Amino acid sequence: MCNPSIIEKVRKRISRRNLLKVGATSAAGILASGCKSIPKSKPNEITPESISFNQVVDLTHTLHPEFPAWFTPGVERKFGTKTFLPPAIVEVERVMKFEEIKINLNKISYWEHVGTHMDAPSHFSEGSTVDKIRAEDLVLPLAVIDIKAKAERDPLALVTLEDIKNWEAKNGPIPQRACLAMNSGWANHVKTPKFKSLNSEGKHQQPAFHIDAIEFIKEERNVVSIAVDTFSFDNLHSPENDVHYSWLGDERWGIEIINNLDEVPVVGATIVVGQPKIQGGSGGPNRVIALI
Amino acid sequence: MCNPSIIEKVRKRISRRNLLKVGATSAAGILASGCKSIPKSKPNEITPESISFNQVVDLTHTLHPEFPAWFTPGVERKFGTKTFLPPAIVEVERVMKFEEIKINLNKISYWEHVGTHMDAPSHFSEGSTVDKIRAEDLVLPLAVIDIKAKAERDPLALVTLEDIKNWEAKNGPIPQRACLAMNSGWANHVKTPKFKSLNSEGKHQQPAFHIDAIEFIKEERNVVSIAVDTFSFDNLHSPENDVHYSWLGDERWGIEIINNLDEVPVVGATIVVGQPKIQGGSGGPNRVIALI
Numbered sequence: 001m002c003n004p005s006i007i008e009k010v011r012k013r014i015s016r017r018n019l020l021k022v023g024a025t026s027a028a029g030i031l032a033s034g035c036k037s038i039p040k041s042k043p044n045e046i047t048p049e050s051i052s053f054n055q056v057v058d059l060t061h062t063l064h065p066e067f068p069a070w071f072t073p074g075v076e077r078k079f080g081t082k083t084f085l086p087p088a089i090v091e092v093e094r095v096m097k098f099e100e101i102k103i104n105l106n107k108i109s110y111w112e113h114v115g116t117h118m119d120a121p122s123h124f125s126e127g128s129t130v131d132k133i134r135a136e137d138l139v140l141p142l143a144v145i146d147i148k149a150k151a152e153r154d155p156l157a158l159v160t161l162e163d164i165k166n167w168e169a170k171n172g173p174i175p176q177r178a179c180l181a182m183n184s185g186w187a188n189h190v191k192t193p194k195f196k197s198l199n200s201e202g203k204h205q206q207p208a209f210h211i212d213a214i215e216f217i218k219e220e221r222n223v224v225s226i227a228v229d230t231f232s233f234d235n236l237h238s239p240e241n242d243v244h245y246s247w248l249g250d251e252r253w254g255i256e257i258i259n260n261l262d263e264v265p266v267v268g269a270t271i272v273v274g275q276p277k278i279q280g281g282s283g284g285p286n287r288v289i290a291l292i
Numbered sequence: 293m294c295n296p297s298i299i300e301k302v303r304k305r306i307s308r309r310n311l312l313k314v315g316a317t318s319a320a321g322i323l324a325s326g327c328k329s330i331p332k333s334k335p336n337e338i339t340p341e342s343i344s345f346n347q348v349v350d351l352t353h354t355l356h357p358e359f360p361a362w363f364t365p366g367v368e369r370k371f372g373t374k375t376f377l378p379p380a381i382v383e384v385e386r387v388m389k390f391e392e393i394k395i396n397l398n399k400i401s402y403w404e405h406v407g408t409h410m411d412a413p414s415h416f417s418e419g420s421t422v423d424k425i426r427a428e429d430l431v432l433p434l435a436v437i438d439i440k441a442k443a444e445r446d447p448l449a450l451v452t453l454e455d456i457k458n459w460e461a462k463n464g465p466i467p468q469r470a471c472l473a474m475n476s477g478w479a480n481h482v483k484t485p486k487f488k489s490l491n492s493e494g495k496h497q498q499p500a501f502h503i504d505a506i507e508f509i510k511e512e513r514n515v516v517s518i519a520v521d522t523f524s525f526d527n528l529h530s531p532e533n534d535v536h537y538s539w540l541g542d543e544r545w546g547i548e549i550i551n552n553l554d555e556v557p558v559v560g561a562t563i564v565v566g567q568p569k570i571q572g573g574s575g576g577p578n579r580v581i582a583l584i
Binding site for chain 2: 050051052053055056057061062063064079080082084087090092095096098100102103104105108109110111112115116122123125126131134138139272273275276277278279280281282284285286288289291
């Protein structure tokens with residue numbers, strides 16, 4: 001999907017970086033690549049080389065009504081002039097019961113963006129909804145950047161451009177079309193107040209990405225997805241949701257509240273994002289699996 | 293998970309087949325294997341040999357309010373003494389709107405068992421809910437049995453034991469720990485009345501599995517999951533939901549309304565079932581991906 005606002009955004013980005021100097025043909029190519037993040041030789045072929053694995057790791061938290069989220073059920077949230085009343089994190093209403101009719105069936109309801117979940121481009125843009133993300137874009141090389149040490153000292157620690165450079169000096173360039181995941185250690189805190197780390201004003205604190213790191217992996221490394229083990233790509237250092245707008249507004253997507261990053265290698269695993277294909281979805285709970 | 297009723301069920305199965313004759317030690321092993329369908333050498337290792345792929349195929353339909361299901365929204369259904377009023381197939385309520393506050397967020401609600409989805413053991417038993425199914429059990433060799441020719445002639449066609457034997461004569465034994473999928477051609481009918489193929493009494497007709505085939509792949513082939521491109525493992529030939537009770541009651545699970553089976557090989561692909569990990573879920577919409 002590539003609507004006029006996205007084309008305009010890409011055009012601005014190109015203009016900003018003076019890429020038009022490289023000539024009209026290349027600029028058109030870059031414009032096109034802004035609409036389709038993955039250049040491919042033929043449909044469904046994700047790589048000319050085979051990917052191999054013999055181990056599976058679950059990168060998903062179990063979603064339940066007490067799982068922490070960026071909102072608190074029943075506590076109003078204001079965005080602009082609008083006020084919203086968040087419901088339960090997830091409601092699992094037992095409609096049919098095995099003890100009564102030998103069948104179990106639940107009615108499930110939730111606001112998207114709870115538990116381990118995707119943020120689709122449409123969450124913070126007019127871009128693609130979850131159903132428009134192709135399966136071949138949901139299977140990606142996984143690269144993990146560990147900032148546990150500084151996150152332990154500072155709940156507002158950021159993955160900086162310097163962190164990325166240091167990572168690459170050690171591990172080589174981030175693979176093309178990767179999912180780049182931040183391991184801040186926050187996955188171990190989902191059952192404690194540390195996960196929200198409320199400050200004196202009652203605001204959430206958690207590690208996140210620095211916008212400069214985001215611009216680099218977008219412009220220079222063609223990273224397809226980011227992932228964080230916290231509930232947001234942004235923190236109080238970017239109160240305007242800079243990362244969300246920059247990343248999702250560029251037809252890219254990400255995963256929040258990912259789990260078990262300590263159990264996968266820094267590089268070499270493949271991530272499979274099992275995102276339900278609900279028409280019009282801006283994201284939502286999924287099953288994220290690593291193949292090693 | 294292995295509760296007393298499951299142990300009792302396995303015990304009965306063993307007794308029925310006189311397997312106790314093989315001696316107490318083996319019988320204990322079989323009992324144990326009834327509780328854990330996958331014998332494993334070490335955690336997360338799904339196979340001692342590597343699995344390779346370089347292509348991805350989406351086996352998932354897009355879920356939307358007009359997608360066909362085994363119920364009709366707003367039309368009462370009776371089970372035993374209970375009457376139920378099904379809601380919309382899926383409700384996507386726009387809570388936050390980009391045009392208003394530069395954020396999109398929906399409230400999603402559905403009865404489980406719509407769209408391409410899992411039936412967990414708990415759907416028709418006291419067995420495991422979706423959150424208890426391990427990720428390594430969601431990555432399986434895929435075997436596809438094509439009954440399109442007879443399903444074209446008869447909407448109540450069944451995958452029989454003979455079909456399985458013929459398939460094996462041609463393709464070798466069904467791989468251990470496989471997902472065995474029925475390709476009846478029904479995935480091509482989701483947009484037409486053919487998908488439900490109502491008979492003169494207004495009852496659904498669709499291809500399904502014969503109970504004898506089910507018992508064979510359970511007892512003799514350790515198949516972990518079945519899959520169908522229709523909305524039920526059972527049809528009018530098994531009005532008592534024999535297949536559901538036999539299969540799910542044995543701590544196995546399956547996928548209904550799978551898509552695109554024509555695009556995967558008869559054997560050799562790997563299926564990854566991206567099942568959201570909602571605590572207490574008896575199944576529900578997922579993303580099913582084939583790696584080739």
